[in-house]
Amino acid sequence: MAAIFTKYNRPGCIQGAMLTSIVYLLLGGLLAIFVHITLEKVIQAQANVAQDANISGQQRMLLQRASLFATAYLYSEDIAAKQTSLQALGTMQANHQLLLEPHYSALKNGLASPLSPELQALYFTSDNNVSDQLNAFGEQIYYALSLQVKQGDTKLDAKALMEMAYTPLLSSLNAVVSEYESQNSIRMTTLRLVQLVVFWLIVAIMFIGLIVILLNARKQRQNMTISSILNLDQEHASPMFTRKAFELSARKLIATARRHNETISVLAFDIDRFARILTHHGHEAAEDVLSRVADGLLAMSRESDYLGRVADEKFVLLLPKTSAEQALNLANKIRTFFNDEKTQEGAKGVPISVSIGITELEKEDSMLQHIISRAENALVGKESQGNARVCMA
Structure with a gap:
């Protein structure tokens, strides 16, 4: 797991x-x-x-x-x-x-x-x-x-x-x-x-300030909801890594991969329309979506993989000893899994889909964040391709 x-x-x-x-x-x-x-x-x-x-x-x-x-x-x-x-x-x-x-x-x-x-x-x-x-x-x-x-x-x-x-x-x-x-x-x-x-x-500044405050409050409520949801129960069975612990583990994995001339791939996940789901369907539906995405990613991952959330509705999956082509195959399986009717049945009427950015460890990569950013950037500007898209960096 x-x-x-x-x-x-x-x-x-x-x-x-x-x-x-x-x-x-x-x-x-x-x-x-x-x-x-x-x-x-x-x-x-x-x-x-x-x-x-x-x-x-x-x-x-x-x-x-x-x-x-x-x-x-x-x-x-x-x-x-x-x-x-x-x-x-x-x-x-x-x-x-x-x-x-x-x-x-x-x-x-x-x-x-x-x-x-x-x-x-x-x-x-x-x-x-x-x-x-x-x-x-x-x-x-x-x-x-x-x-x-x-x-x-x-x-x-x-x-x-x-x-x-x-x-x-x-x-x-x-x-x-x-x-x-x-x-x-x-x-x-x-x-x-x-x-x-x-x-x-003064009226204009107060009005803009009110809008900014409301947007910040909404964003904070979303963050608090997502953070509380992602503190998954122990039934998900695996040790909870803090961000610092994950960074240390990833650093060792990168060093090992370089030493043995192995590759590492990263999948960056973005839940499609999540802000709209939270706004129009409420916290309960958003909690259900996040939980099902986390469950689905865990179910589709290997024992050696590392799954985590980097921001809001964005998840990342670290794949040791995996090439970009192999990561692409896994990404398509995950996309298909979430598009499956059985997965959608338990989503409380809210359709679930994820977009996935893919990248591979490169020579100049020294930190995990560089790889994650490249995978996330693969999704940027590709909104015109619709939801449930898979993009290679």
Whole structure:
């Protein structure tokens, strides 16, 4: 009777789950950093534009305040009115410098102006030229407030001062405020769009993560089921080899085969549609299939052969002193055995078939795993040949 070895997958499952968790933690961390940086930039830009819009709105109020109290001073010569007008004018000039400072700083450093072309046109072109109009208005106010209150002094026409405050300077300032508010609205739209993109990005990552978790959980359940099934009862009669013990035995067999110029062949078995069987027919049917495959392989093996499971539903049969041609004959017998109606009768309505990859010991082979991998690779890419296929490496 063939000896049996098993490969337990629990550590691999744990490592896989840990790796998946680490990957999603990293993705979550990178996403959090991206969201933080992006929103910080958008919010800062939004705050700057909102501040500029607020300051430009103050300019209209300060213009009217400066002209109103300057006019009051011309009529009443009230010192408090003069001080109030000068204070409003000073604040107005300071605000103007604050609004244009980024523009002049960028030009000084050879960079593009942060002001939009529309705002630059309002501030500097001949059609509006808010900067020149503000300078002219300031000079008029200072001139009016510096007149000496003496007999015969010529006073500035208060009506002209009031008209200057309202036309065309006020209209130009209104245009500036409207432009800042328009940019503020665009920034708000951009911020909402970024928030929407980030929201759906997070939803997508969570959805993908949920799918991966479910797939991992399903895979782990399959592995646990298969591992428990393959801990066969002692009635199968032969010593249970651990993977390490099997590797040591195989190493000795390979060394012996090389010493006596003998050959070794390997059959790699893959239960066809096993994942579908487990999903659609349940654990009980999968247990029955695995048990019957193990029983069938044991029944078809010789005393000198070594049977084991390398992963999930994959089995391997090590055949000492067996050529590839002899292994091919055995593989066809095993395939026929599982296709036999009597074998199918006890499969609880689930058809059983196995695909078999065949290889032989080669000169460069130093480890069993090299031979097993070659036998398994013989099956790769041959799915188009259907189930119950036998492929020579």
